[in-house]
Amino acid sequence: MALDMNIQELLVIGDSDLFINRLKGNWATKNDKILPYENLVQRLCGRFKSIDFRHTPRAQNEFADAVATIASMIQHPESTHIDSLEITPKEEQAHCADVEAEPDGKPWYAGIKAYLEKGEYPSESSAN
Known part of the structure:
Protein backbone atom coordinates (compact mmCIF):
# COMPACT_ATOMS: atom_id res chain seq x y z
CA MET A 1 0.00 0.00 0.00
CA MET A 73 -11.29 -11.42 9.07
CA ILE A 74 -12.44 -8.81 6.52
CA GLN A 75 -12.45 -9.42 2.79
CA HIS A 76 -11.17 -6.33 1.02
CA PRO A 77 -12.32 -5.37 -2.47
CA GLU A 78 -9.76 -5.33 -5.26
CA SER A 79 -8.89 -1.64 -4.90
CA THR A 80 -6.17 0.46 -3.31
CA HIS A 81 -8.62 2.47 -1.20
CA ILE A 82 -9.76 1.11 2.14
CA ASP A 83 -12.13 3.14 4.29
CA SER A 84 -10.65 4.31 7.56
CA LEU A 85 -11.70 2.72 10.80
CA GLU A 86 -12.32 4.89 13.85
CA ILE A 87 -11.40 3.18 17.11
CA THR A 88 -12.13 4.64 20.51
CA PRO A 89 -10.23 3.04 23.40
CA LYS A 90 -12.35 2.13 26.43
CA GLU A 91 -11.51 3.21 29.94
CA GLU A 92 -12.00 -0.29 31.32
CA GLN A 93 -11.05 -3.69 29.96
CA ALA A 94 -13.55 -5.35 27.62
CA HIS A 95 -14.36 -8.27 29.93
CA CYS A 96 -15.63 -5.77 32.53
CA ALA A 97 -18.16 -4.36 30.08
CA ASP A 98 -19.45 -7.83 29.09
CA VAL A 99 -20.62 -8.86 32.56
CA GLU A 100 -24.19 -7.81 33.21
CA ALA A 101 -25.89 -7.73 36.60
CA GLU A 102 -28.11 -10.72 37.27
CA PRO A 103 -31.82 -10.03 37.85
CA ASP A 104 -31.66 -11.63 41.31
CA GLY A 105 -28.92 -9.21 42.37
CA LYS A 106 -26.36 -12.00 42.86
CA PRO A 107 -23.08 -11.99 40.94
CA TRP A 108 -22.90 -14.03 37.71
CA TYR A 109 -20.77 -16.69 39.39
CA ALA A 110 -23.15 -17.30 42.34
CA GLY A 111 -24.38 -20.63 40.89
CA ILE A 112 -20.83 -21.86 40.33
CA LYS A 113 -19.82 -20.84 43.84
CA ALA A 114 -22.82 -22.62 45.39
CA TYR A 115 -22.00 -25.80 43.47
CA LEU A 116 -18.34 -25.72 44.49
CA GLU A 117 -19.13 -24.98 48.16
CA LYS A 118 -22.27 -27.08 48.73
CA GLY A 119 -22.72 -29.26 45.63
CA GLU A 120 -26.00 -27.45 44.85
CA TYR A 121 -27.14 -26.84 41.29
CA PRO A 122 -29.02 -23.66 40.44
CA SER A 123 -32.81 -24.15 40.49
CA GLU A 124 -33.08 -23.47 36.73
CA SER A 125 -30.54 -26.22 35.88
CA SER A 126 -31.46 -29.17 33.67
CA ALA A 127 -30.07 -32.70 33.65
CA ASN A 128 -27.67 -31.66 30.89
Missing part, protein backbone atom coordinates in the same frame (compact mmCIF):
# COMPACT_ATOMS: atom_id res chain seq x y z
CA ALA A 2 2.87 2.37 0.81
CA LEU A 3 4.24 1.83 -2.70
CA ASP A 4 0.83 2.40 -4.30
CA MET A 5 0.53 5.68 -2.39
CA ASN A 6 4.03 6.77 -3.49
CA ILE A 7 5.25 7.00 0.09
CA GLN A 8 8.92 8.00 0.07
CA GLU A 9 9.80 7.72 3.78
CA LEU A 10 8.57 4.80 5.84
CA LEU A 11 8.79 3.71 9.46
CA VAL A 12 8.16 -0.01 9.96
CA ILE A 13 7.31 -1.07 13.52
CA GLY A 14 7.39 -4.78 14.24
CA ASP A 15 7.28 -7.08 17.25
CA SER A 16 9.73 -9.67 15.93
CA ASP A 17 12.99 -8.74 17.64
CA LEU A 18 14.88 -11.24 15.47
CA PHE A 19 13.47 -9.96 12.17
CA ILE A 20 13.82 -6.24 12.94
CA ASN A 21 17.40 -6.57 14.20
CA ARG A 22 18.27 -8.81 11.26
CA LEU A 23 16.99 -6.19 8.79
CA LYS A 24 18.91 -3.46 10.59
CA GLY A 25 22.08 -5.54 10.26
CA ASN A 26 22.52 -5.85 14.02
CA TRP A 27 22.11 -9.62 14.19
CA ALA A 28 22.82 -12.68 12.10
CA THR A 29 20.66 -15.78 12.11
CA LYS A 30 21.06 -19.39 11.10
CA ASN A 31 17.30 -19.72 10.57
CA ASP A 32 16.91 -20.27 6.82
CA LYS A 33 13.12 -19.89 7.06
CA ILE A 34 13.48 -16.14 7.58
CA LEU A 35 15.67 -15.57 4.49
CA PRO A 36 12.89 -15.35 1.85
CA TYR A 37 11.14 -12.69 3.95
CA GLU A 38 14.38 -10.82 4.47
CA ASN A 39 15.18 -10.91 0.75
CA LEU A 40 11.73 -9.59 -0.15
CA VAL A 41 11.96 -6.76 2.37
CA GLN A 42 15.47 -5.84 1.17
CA ARG A 43 14.18 -5.59 -2.43
CA LEU A 44 11.27 -3.43 -1.30
CA CYS A 45 13.58 -1.16 0.74
CA GLY A 46 15.23 0.04 -2.46
CA ARG A 47 11.93 1.54 -3.59
CA PHE A 48 11.82 4.06 -0.73
CA LYS A 49 13.85 7.22 -0.22
CA SER A 50 14.34 6.19 3.40
CA ILE A 51 13.05 3.35 5.52
CA ASP A 52 13.59 2.69 9.21
CA PHE A 53 12.76 -0.41 11.24
CA ARG A 54 11.83 -0.18 14.89
CA HIS A 55 11.15 -3.01 17.34
CA THR A 56 8.29 -2.82 19.79
CA PRO A 57 7.83 -5.59 22.37
CA ARG A 58 4.78 -7.77 21.82
CA ALA A 59 3.43 -6.72 25.23
CA GLN A 60 3.28 -3.13 23.99
CA ASN A 61 1.76 -4.19 20.67
CA GLU A 62 -1.63 -5.49 21.83
CA PHE A 63 -3.54 -2.83 19.91
CA ALA A 64 -1.75 -3.65 16.64
CA ASP A 65 -2.39 -7.35 17.19
CA ALA A 66 -6.10 -6.67 17.70
CA VAL A 67 -6.33 -4.54 14.54
CA ALA A 68 -4.42 -7.17 12.53
CA THR A 69 -6.80 -9.86 13.77
CA ILE A 70 -9.81 -7.79 12.72
CA ALA A 71 -8.22 -7.01 9.35
CA SER A 72 -7.56 -10.69 8.68
